[in-house]
Amino acid sequence: RSLRRVLAAGTPLELQMQRRLTLSDSLKGCLRKGEGEEQALAGTVFALLCLQMGSGPEGEETLRSLKQLLMSVLTDGTASPSARQSCAMALGMCCCVSAADLE
Numbered sequence: 001r002s003l004r005r006v007l008a009a010g011t012p013l014e015l016q017m018q019r020r021l022t023l024s025d026s027l028k029g030c031l032r033k034g035e036g037e038e039q040a041l042a043g044t045v046f047a048l049l050c051l052q053m054g055s056g057p058e059g060e061e062t063l064r065s066l067k068q069l070l071m072s073v074l075t076d077g078t079a080s081p082s083a084r085q086s087c088a089m090a091l092g093m094c095c096c097v098s099a100a101d102l103e
Contacts (some may be wrong), residue, residue: 043086059098
């Protein structure tokens, strides 16, 4: 939750670029092993991270690294509705902002 507040407040981009891989790895762990609220928060943080990264190569790489996990949670019928909704929102937002390939 605190990470969500930090990203929403507009952390300096230089700091985010230095910690991008660490953040991505942490989000992967939350999406893989987390349940319910943890997965939902990971989706929200991922969306904020994509917005901060923008449409450059870093944002696209971050999307590429987490896209499969977001799809996995989204299509998992046993995942909580809030986790699925958060992952759907994050995937849509990040594809719009960070994807170089419009399809």
